[in-house]
Amino acid sequence: MCNAHQTPTTNIQAKPDPETLYRRQFLKYAGATSMIAAGGAIASCATNAETGRSQFIALSPSEESLAQAAAQSWTDVKRQTPTSNDPRYTGRLRNIGSRISQGAGRADQTWDYAVFDEDTKNAFVLPGNRVGFYKGMMDFTDNDDQIAAIMGHEVGHVTGAHAQERYSQMMLGQLAIAGGTILAGSQLSKRCRKETSQRAYNDCMNSAGRNTQYLQAALGMGFQLGVVLPYGRRQELESDQLGAKYMAKAGYDPYQAVRLWEKMGAESSASRGPEFLSTHPTPERRAQDLSDYITAQQKLGSRGFEQLDIPADA
Template identity: 40%
Template sequence: MCRACPSRRWLLGALAAVPLAACSENVETGRNQLILVDDGQLAGLADQAWSDLRGKTPLLRDPEAQARVGRVGAGIAKATGRTDLDWGYAVFDSPDVNAFVLPNGKVAVFRGLLDAVRSDDELAAVMGHEAGHVVARHAAERVSQQLAVQAGVSLAQILLSEQAGENADEIAGALGMGAMYGVILPYSRKHELEADVLGLTLMEKAGHEPRAAVAFWERRIAEAKGQPNVPEVLSTHPADATRLARLREAVQTSPSASGGRG
């Protein structure tokens, strides 16, 4: 076995030190996270992304709908305690049954979602989920994981270049695929489940009924029955059955489970 050159030894040491230097506990999730980027960096990128979205995607011309989303969203935002963020909401004129959040607290809701929810409680379930991503710092964790994977693959490529020769790129590519299916995608599915559970807590703090989240997803899953699905192992999101089971379990353990609301 050949001895690594000083530069390679330095790279190995630096890469090994990164997780120790950047690992911190998130009080919202109760687990450690690898964070290599700060919230300020992501917020700047998110500001630009939000500006681009508003410039390219038409807003829904319905003041009542915009006000409704803003009202429900404001309650969820207050429940997060993240007063450092400039939370903002917009309903875009698209049939997609979807919503997403940026790490700067800007939430996009599509017209299709408003058509799909049957109450403010169901809307709060979706918006609570999106806010859950923010308080859990999922965006920072995802970017950090991707940076770490890229650094690891690049380092492997350097270390393999002499021994593997022309096969180094193929081996590095295989390592990258392994990281994608072994780290990136599993964590993405974990993030979605965490956001679901955090969303239940946030919507309840904001005065909404957590069981509405279960009702919404039960209906959405029933409507999608028979449609082709990507296998869970290849998806960024957990399987519908996994997601629904976790939601039901979390609702059963929520403070309002015993008596509900009148």
């Protein structure tokens, strides 16, 4: 794996997180082809220009599967969820998105924005510069600067190549789980062949099959907790800081990102689960980390916001 050295959207409702649901759907589409793609994958470690961090990216002849999965998920979520045509929402989002993409140096790219006509307090981004906001999220904010904070965060996922990184981790994890399961199954099968009666052999093989399934499930959970989720938290913090950078460059007040997360924390503290089992850091932590980062960067004047400063325990 790469040396992931460091250089220096949270759902607030109790009902299932739409962002989580659509991302699971996206990973399902991507996962359907990831094992095939992995067979011809080319592992690449490169330093991301925006984050300064070395990333493991698996390229393959089926690399387009990621883009196809994102396009399909975008189509599905827009078909399944009503979208708003109210210019007070859509026009506002496009204007803010345009300024943030310019601040990120991506104004020359095509961006697709959608406002979903639901009260959910959430937003998301898909590969291909597809950004979705829910009306509930826009209504929750106090001003354009706070919407820009969310937009900057989502754009940070794009410039940070986080989707490609997660996709690569998923491919590698599936291969590791498959390899571990096959090895364990082979060892159990050898043990069963030592049985002297057909009945004992059959019982042994049935038990081996169950044990292999348990092992596969355990390996999958271990991979998720040990690799995917911690990386997810780091990516969230990277996107927060990138978002603050893009806000500053676009003329927004980056401290409004701190105010936004403080507001989210006040509303969501009673309903969320343990932080270590979430891809999203707690709102309180995000607010504090962002406040520290913005204060330090503004002290640097014109040299500020050129590097990230992710906490060591992220």
